[in-house]
Amino acid sequence: xSFPVYNxxxxxxAFKRALKVIPSGIYGHQGxxxxxxxxxxxxxxxxERAKGAYFWDVDGNRFVDYMCAYGxxxxxxxxxxxxxxxxxxxxxxxxVTAPSSAMIDFADLLxxxxxxxxxxxxxxxxxxxxxxxxxAARAHTRRKKIVFFKGYxxxxxxxxxxxxYPGILEEDVANNIYVPWNDYDKLAEVFAHNKGEIAAxxxxxxxxxxxxxxxxxxxxxxxxxxxxxxxxxxxxxxxxVRAGFRLDxxxxxxxxxxxxxxxxxxxxxxxxxxxxxxxGQEFLRNTVSGLTYTGSYWxxxxxxxxxLACINKMKRLDLxxxxxxxxxxxxxxxxxxxxxxxxxxxxxxxxxxxYLRLADDDHGGAPSLMLxxxxxxxxxxxxVYLTNHHNHFINAALSDEDIATTVAVADEAFAAL
Amino acid sequence: xSFPVYNxxxxxxAFKRALKVIPSGIYGHQGxxxxxxxxxxxxxxxxERAKGAYFWDVDGNRFVDYMCAYGxxxxxxxxxxxxxxxxxxxxxxxxVTAPSSAMIDFADLLxxxxxxxxxxxxxxxxxxxxxxxxxAARAHTRRKKIVFFKGYxxxxxxxxxxxxYPGILEEDVANNIYVPWNDYDKLAEVFAHNKGEIAAxxxxxxxxxxxxxxxxxxxxxxxxxxxxxxxxxxxxxxxxVRAGFRLDxxxxxxxxxxxxxxxxxxxxxxxxxxxxxxxGQEFLRNTVSGLTYTGSYWxxxxxxxxxLACINKMKRLDLxxxxxxxxxxxxxxxxxxxxxxxxxxxxxxxxxxxYLRLADDDHGGAPSLMLxxxxxxxxxxxxVYLTNHHNHFINAALSDEDIATTVAVADEAFAAL
Numbered sequence: 162x163s164f165p166v167y168n169x170x171x172x173x174x175a176f177k178r179a180l181k182v183i184p185s186g187i188y189g190h191q192g193x194x195x196x197x198x199x200x201x202x203x204x205x206x207x208x209e210r211a212k213g214a215y216f217w218d219v220d221g222n223r224f225v226d227y228m229c230a231y232g233x234x235x236x237x238x239x240x241x242x243x244x245x246x247x248x249x250x251x252x253x254x255x256x257v258t259a260p261s262s263a264m265i266d267f268a269d270l271l272x273x274x275x276x277x278x279x280x281x282x283x284x285x286x287x288x289x290x291x292x293x294x295x296x297a298a299r300a301h302t303r304r305k306k307i308v309f310f311k312g313y314x315x316x317x318x319x320x321x322x323x324x325x326y327p328g329i330l331e332e333d334v335a336n337n338i339y340v341p342w343n344d345y346d347k348l349a350e351v352f353a354h355n356k357g358e359i360a361a362x363x364x365x366x367x368x369x370x371x372x373x374x375x376x377x378x379x380x381x382x383x384x385x386x387x388x389x390x391x392x393x394x395x396x397x398x399x400x401x402v403r404a405g406f407r408l409d410x411x412x413x414x415x416x417x418x419x420x421x422x423x424x425x426x427x428x429x430x431x432x433x434x435x436x437x438x439x440x441g442q443e444f445l446r447n448t449v450s451g452l453t454y455t456g457s458y459w460x461x462x463x464x465x466x467x468x469l470a471c472i473n474k475m476k477r478l479d480l481x482x483x484x485x486x487x488x489x490x491x492x493x494x495x496x497x498x499x500x501x502x503x504x505x506x507x508x509x510x511x512x513x514x515x516y517l518r519l520a521d522d523d524h525g526g527a528p529s530l531m532l533x534x535x536x537x538x539x540x541x542x543x544x545v546y547l548t549n550h551h552n553h554f555i556n557a558a559l560s561d562e563d564i565a566t567t568v569a570v571a572d573e574a575f576a577a578l
Numbered sequence: 579x580s581f582p583v584y585n586x587x588x589x590x591x592a593f594k595r596a597l598k599v600i601p602s603g604i605y606g607h608q609g610x611x612x613x614x615x616x617x618x619x620x621x622x623x624x625x626e627r628a629k630g631a632y633f634w635d636v637d638g639n640r641f642v643d644y645m646c647a648y649g650x651x652x653x654x655x656x657x658x659x660x661x662x663x664x665x666x667x668x669x670x671x672x673x674v675t676a677p678s679s680a681m682i683d684f685a686d687l688l689x690x691x692x693x694x695x696x697x698x699x700x701x702x703x704x705x706x707x708x709x710x711x712x713x714a715a716r717a718h719t720r721r722k723k724i725v726f727f728k729g730y731x732x733x734x735x736x737x738x739x740x741x742x743y744p745g746i747l748e749e750d751v752a753n754n755i756y757v758p759w760n761d762y763d764k765l766a767e768v769f770a771h772n773k774g775e776i777a778a779x780x781x782x783x784x785x786x787x788x789x790x791x792x793x794x795x796x797x798x799x800x801x802x803x804x805x806x807x808x809x810x811x812x813x814x815x816x817x818x819v820r821a822g823f824r825l826d827x828x829x830x831x832x833x834x835x836x837x838x839x840x841x842x843x844x845x846x847x848x849x850x851x852x853x854x855x856x857x858g859q860e861f862l863r864n865t866v867s868g869l870t871y872t873g874s875y876w877x878x879x880x881x882x883x884x885x886l887a888c889i890n891k892m893k894r895l896d897l898x899x900x901x902x903x904x905x906x907x908x909x910x911x912x913x914x915x916x917x918x919x920x921x922x923x924x925x926x927x928x929x930x931x932x933y934l935r936l937a938d939d940d941h942g943g944a945p946s947l948m949l950x951x952x953x954x955x956x957x958x959x960x961x962v963y964l965t966n967h968h969n970h971f972i973n974a975a976l977s978d979e980d981i982a983t984t985v986a987v988a989d990e991a992f993a994a995l
Contacts, residue, residue, distance in 0.1 A: 175679045175682060178679075178682050178686075179679075179681070179682045179685070182682065182685035182686050182688075182689045182697055182698060183681070183682065183685045183697060183698060183699065184697050184699055184863050184864075184866040184867040185866075185867035187677060187681075187877075188699060188867075188871060188872055188876075189871070189872025189873075189876060189877070205676055206676060206677075207676055207677060207678060207679045207682075208671060208674045208675065208676040208677065208678055209670065209671075209678070210670040210671045211670075211671035211674040212671075216671065216674050216675060216676065218676060219679060224675075226675050228675040229675065230673045230674055230675050230874075230877075231675065231874065232874065233673045233874060233875065234673070234674075234675075238671060238674065239668075239669075239671065239672075244668070251656075251661070252656075253626065253627040253628075254625060254626075254627045254628035254629075254633065254655060254656065255656075255850055255851075256647045256650045256651070256850035256851075256852075257625045257628045257633050257647055257651075257655065258625065258633060258641075258643050258645040258646065258647050258648065258651075258963060259622055259623060259624055259625040259633065259635060260604060260623075260624060260625065261624065261625055261626070262592045262595075262596075262624045262636060264596070264600070264604075265592060265595050265596045265599065265600065265624075268596070268599035268600045269595075269599050271599075272599045280599055280600060280601055281599060281600060282600065282601055282605060285702045285703055285852065285873075285875070286702055286703075286706070286873040286874055286875070286876075287873070287874055288873060289703070292735070292736070295745075296736065296744075296745035296746070297745060298745075299744075299745040299746075299747065300744035300745030301745075305747055305749075316873070317870055317871045317872060317873070318709070318735065318736075319709070319713065319735075319736075319737065320736065322870060326869070326870050327713075327716075327717035327865070327868050327869055328712075328713035328714060328715075328716040328717030328718075328865075328869060329713070329716075330716065330722055330753065332722075332749040332750075332752050332753065333749075335749050336747065336749065402874070427874050428874055433672055433673035433875070433878070434672075434673075435673075435702065435852045435875040435878065435881075437874070446601050447601075448744070448745075449601040449602075450601040450602035450605075451744050452743075452744055452745060453734055453739060453743055454605060454606070454734045455605055455606025455734060456606075456702075456703040456704070456705060456733070456734070457647075457648065457649065457650060457703055457704055457819070457844050457845055457854070458650065458702070458703070458850070458852040459605075459606060459703075460604075460606070460647075461850070461852065464852075546675060
């Protein structure tokens, strides 16, 4: 079997046009500026359509897509069941002065589904709800300091950016404390040195940052963190924006055997319809009620209807088990194929959102990542969409045949190196 | 003619249900906590459907809606032309790993339409783009301080909240300077005392805050502010989230005869489909290209397709003229009716987004606003949806008959006081 190598003529032309009217042409992770696109020429810039596990670019190339729109595609693109529920709501109304009672139904379902949820608050981005969580923790504790784990990503609000990023002030991050992931001793030390001052610990359920192998929590780590927060009266915020529902429909805190005070959802919440959610425990309800927090489209009904259909379908599919099985099969296939070609492919994190790194590009120091980027490029050019230094996502529409194709493409891509 | 007085049995039951699973039941402006709903019993909590200038609540009551979902409804709810464009894009794809070229088309159209726009950047909330504007101004100038006009609203991010709001830190607002609206001398003084330190002035095109009469810019005010920013090398940011496209399709800065450096759009951009935009001048393009700023759904194609259809239709309708005519007719009708009943109704701001206040509730001091709230309640209970202390919005679907109905309801509502 031989896979044709794609060309991206129309994508390149579209990108030239984009550069005239959009800063950097495409912003964010998909922008070439962010580095996911190195070498740039291997990646398509613009898509034409999407269905199930695939998208087609403007040149007509089809990709088995392991980025899933960076997470939102969890059931498969344009899932009929979710789209039908959304269309029915749209015919009635979406963004209306008074909200639809679909908002209540959606909150009800989350409270039923998510282990730590006594209530739900809806917004639009992951960053809307991580920010709300931090404000709520500060309001509740009347304290300032927030503990982060190094390698974190909680959105792009100034408080969660880095001090050396353009336009960010020292005041924005003045109350941030950074601790190495899985380092309980260091965390305990920070709590001891900041007695009565720590409003919250905010963390993803495990370390799935960019440009580094993903790292699961050490045995007992979360239980000790939970106890530390309880003792100190600090709020434990789980940013489940990426992993949420992919590991456990009751929340990734539940998956790892502890209970968050506040948990942030976004990506897998409504299969691409625009909604995020903060869920939390009873003792924080009144605090959240007292905050000034809203946005222009935050009461829109269509994403609530889509979210209802999405969560119900995820439950019916037993989605976390499904994604784990598909992800494990893929993981094994890729590692074996790499080995066959003499390469050491590291697949880290959970199978449902795995991180890839070719580890044998070491010329007397740290791996340069160049070999990895070249391999990813050969994959993408043959129709398997991966990026270089970001975790990937499995979706429910990915078939065994797609996985077999991916492994076959990997075989050719390794051969092409 | 007599208008039946509505009851809200189902709304009240739904709200009770909402209180169990959503903090404060409904958050934001539509929440009773925010005060727009005083007296609460006069307002419906949940809507069932919407079309054109109307929405229907869960009890089946129909409202001529002057809140327009707090702005997004500009052409009329469920506008066929916009919905058709959105549906066509949805069939192809919405939230996909690689963006659709609809993003380029939409940026192109904004650059063609908006006077100060050499580029466009898309996000989801007004607050996403006011925050981006402030970060960009700080990155460009390498300065910290931002000047606000008192009575401002630029979203809910910590930097734009008030120091006495729960969970907000002094650090969040440490670099904010507040100046009275229209007070050029005070502004010039602030610039003189903070030489080389002011990154930006951020302002709505005129003062349309809550709980106060709206105030247009004084003659020559904006031109002097523009010159002051130019002299100081400070960025002039216009927050056109509420007024944008309703006054002038080229931007409200254009309407008032000056040119912003950065302009923020959201509400009227896509007739309720979820998108916001920052547009700006050429000299800020590279700065914005260098920022870390993205969100989970920010590349979604459906809102771009909706926005294209919405702006094209607004152009064809000459929307600002249309809204001005409808708004003026309503304004005159309401003022005359109030006068007939011996009341002094003040209608301030632009006709397309007018603010209402009954000014004759003065018992030896400032008006208590209670008479005003009672009048608004009588209006709402008879099918004209207004709120107490927020500006209102006109949409293109509002007919002469709707305006006549509104004036007739006002007649009964004043009589009922």
